Amino acid sequence: MEIAFDFSEIFPNEPIQQLDRGLLVRCNPRKYWAVQKAIDQLGELSAKAQGLKRVLTSYEKILDHDEEQTLYIMWHKHENKQNTSVVIGLLKVGRKKLYLLDSSQQQFEEKPLCILDFYVHELVQRKGNGHLLYNYMLNCEAMSAGMVAIDRPSDAFLQFLQKFYGLVDPILVWQSTNFVVYPQFFEGKKPVTHVESRVRCNHSEKVDPCLIPPVRSRGKDWNDSAGGIIHGTSELPARREAGPDTPLDRKNKRDFGHQSIW
Numbered sequence: 286m287e288i289a290f291d292f293s294e295i296f297p298n299e300p301i302q303q304l305d306r307g308l309l310v311r312c313n314p315r316k317y318w319a320v321q322k323a324i325d326q327l328g329e330l331s332a333k334a335q336g337l338k339r340v341l342t343s344y345e346k347i348l349d350h351d352e353e354q355t356l357y358i359m360w361h362k363h364e365n366k367q368n369t370s371v372v373i374g375l376l377k378v379g380r381k382k383l384y385l386l387d388s389s390q391q392q393f394e395e396k397p398l399c400i401l402d403f404y405v406h407e408l409v410q411r412k413g414n415g416h417l418l419y420n421y422m423l424n425c426e427a428m429s430a431g432m433v434a435i436d437r438p439s440d441a442f443l444q445f446l447q448k449f450y451g452l453v454d455p456i457l458v459w460q461s462t463n464f465v466v467y468p469q470f471f472e473g474k475k476p477v478t479h480v481e482s483r484v485r486c487n488h489s490e491k492v493d494p495c496l497i498p499p500v501r502s503r504g505k506d507w508n509d510s511a512g513g514i515i516h517g518t519s520e521l522p523a524r525r526e527a528g529p530d531t532p533l534d535r536k537n538k539r540d541f542g543h544q545s546i547w
């Protein structure tokens with residue numbers, strides 16, 4: 286995607302630029318209109334490619350978001366046209382509080398780095414650009430591919446993760462959010478103890494068990510997730526405690542436990 290602006294005027298002439306909120310603020314659209322334009326156009330193309338009703342990524346959305354989000358933009362100078370850049374793709378990450386159960390039903394409460402939006406322009410897909418962009422992000426964030434959670438990955442992204450990082454058997458974090466992790470995610474993590482879980486229960490309002498975050502409290506955070514956009518904000522059913530291997534216990538595992546979705 287061409288933009289009639291030479292990004293090397295403001296960024297180092299490197300293939301990938303990391304943009305945090307501070308840097309985005311300094312790229313004031315009145316002076317550097319092309320930064321906003323590149324982000325907004327890629328955000329729109331990404332939403333279209335993923336079949337989303339609303340865009341996940343725009344210049345304003347990143348600045349307005351309650352929590353810090355970081356954007357990685359891949360670009361290069363146009364080979365023939367002066368003062369023109371070619372924008373290849375974007376990758377947006379940020380931390381989110383997630384409530385998880387591993388395969389042995391242990392409870393975890395984590396705020397991992399999440400992949401929120403990932404797009405490579407359709408003209409240059411399947412040429413290794415996504416891999417370069419993703420590896421760059423993992424290095425910058427000091428993460429391995431199995432340590433991150435992913436907001437509603439597409440089939441193409443799942444295949445990408447399997448091909449380059451050997452990740453298989455994705456696990457749905459929680460049915461209503463569409464965040465996914467891989468089994469490696471739980472390595473070295475400490476589950477929430479029974480006592481911690483009960484303490485949280487005693488302090489929460491009408492939510493049982495307390496490891497389920499109240500949907501309404503997700504607010505803007507939830508509205509900006511792919512799961513929220515696609516599925517709306519339907520209430521989660523409350524989970525009732527049950528003895529081991531009773532019908533209710535088996536129902537709980539079906540309703541609230543991990544599900545392999547692919």
Ligand code: ACO
Nearest residue numbers: 402403404405410411412413414415416438439441444445
């Ligand atoms: N179908 C199946 N697998 C695909 C596809 C596809 N259409 N596109 C990429 N892949 C996977 C394959 O494993 C492929 O290897 P192969 O060509 O040997 O089969 C590999 O990715 C290619 O790797 P790269 O060239 O490094 O990746 P690319 O530059 O194409 O970027 C990306 C990958 C970002 C998924 C890109 O294809 C894309 O933008 N797709 C459309 C939007 C999308 O699905 N984004 C992810 C949404 S989920 C989220 O953002 C959290």
